[in-house]
Amino acid sequence: MTVQPDTPSPDAAARGAALLALDWGTSSLRAFLLAADGHIIAARASRHGIQALPLPGTAGFETALEALTGDWLAAVPRLPVVACGMVGSAQGWREAPYVRCPAAVATLADKAAVAETAAGRRIAIAPGLLFDPADARPDVMRGEEIQIAGALEQAPRLAARATLVLPGTHSKWATVEEARVTGFSTAMTGELFATLSAHTILGRLMEGTAAAAEREAAFAAGLEDARASGPGDFVRQLFATRTLGLTGRLPGGALADYLSGLLIGHEIVSGLARADARAPLALVGAPALCTRYQTALSAFGRPAAAVFDNTAPAGLFAFARALGLLS
Structure with a gap:
């Protein structure tokens, strides 16, 4: 999908649309006008996530939706509207309870929730997914299930069998079989990196600059330490982020890269241990973060077979x- 850069006017853009798609998260709201063939006609964003x-x-x-898309909706009063993300959580507009795995996009549609505005406009909200096997701890996702559906829409070859990795604050490793999400696991990699960098002693020396080669080497060193680790090494290895700086073995400007490599590396060690070695890996997420994960996966001998940007639309x-909202 590509965003059409030039539209004659908001009204004209909306009149050519078949769907208004909302990706409504905790901190932001993104809206996409989609044509009948699924391509993006126009896109907008605001900071009116469910917590803002x-x-x-x-x-x-209602106010947030009107502020961002009111002119589009006025131009096409019967335009279908769908949404995903935290808007369907218990703190959202209307709760769309988790659906158990295995689940395909048809399962999400069967269990969709509906929010209705004061004017009577209906918004269909996608539910999240619950993976709750008897022999393991439960896991949940909300929003990523739609990104996975989008990746399969763009690359149907992955529907038969694949592992989809969605890096982020809470990274997801999802197993897909026959177009269904059959299971997944979450790693708090992004949140751990932010917390450790900003709120622990590890961040005290993360200042100054470093050459690109030094940062790349620090990231690679973190990956290698994770790959060579034994049981229980993770908490001990974390402190190396400080000692490498104290001893001058890494410049302050490269310490964050070492920590990033260590965290991502441990995530990949765990993820690959559970992933089907015969199934292709695909990355879904922000380009810069996916590039970092692609580097890491390649270092572990399992490069991603495909990389996708924003697949939510x-x-x-x-x-x-x-x-059944599209004619």
Whole structure:
């Protein structure tokens, strides 16, 4: 999917649309006008995530939606609207309870929740996924299930069998079989990196600059330490982020890269231990972060077979099609 850079006017853009797709998270709201073939006609974003609404309660969701997309919706009063993300959480506009794995996009459509504005406009909200096997701890995702659906929409070859890795604050490793998410695991890699860098002694020396080659070498060193680690080494290895700086073995400007490599490396050690070695790996997420994970996966001998940017619009299109909202 590509964003059309030039549209004659908001009204004209909306009149050519078949769907309004909302990716509504904790800190942001992104809206996409999609054509009948699924390509993006126009896109907008605001900071009105569910924790930053302009008003409390239902009025806040309606006000945020109107502020961002009111002219589009006025131009096409019957335009279907679908949404995913934290808007369907218990703190969202309308809760869409988790659906158990295995689940395909049709399963999400069957269990969709519906929010309705004061004017009577209906918004279909995708549910999240629950993986709750009897022999392991439960896990959940909300929003990533639509990104996975979008990746499969863009690359149907992955639907038969694949492992999809979605890096982020809470990275997901999802197993797909026959277009269904059959299981997944979460690694708090991004949140750990942010917390350790900003709120522990490890961040005290992370200052100054470093050459690109020094930063790349520090990241590679973190990956290698993770790969060579034994049981229980992780907590001990973390302190090396400080001692490498204290001893001058790494410049302050490269210490964050070492920590990043260590955290991502341990995530990959765990993820690959559970992934099907015969199934292709695919990355879904922000380009810069996916580049870092692609480097890491290659260092572990399992490069990603495909890399996707934002697949939420494609996933929401597939969700709307499964709902029967697209003619």
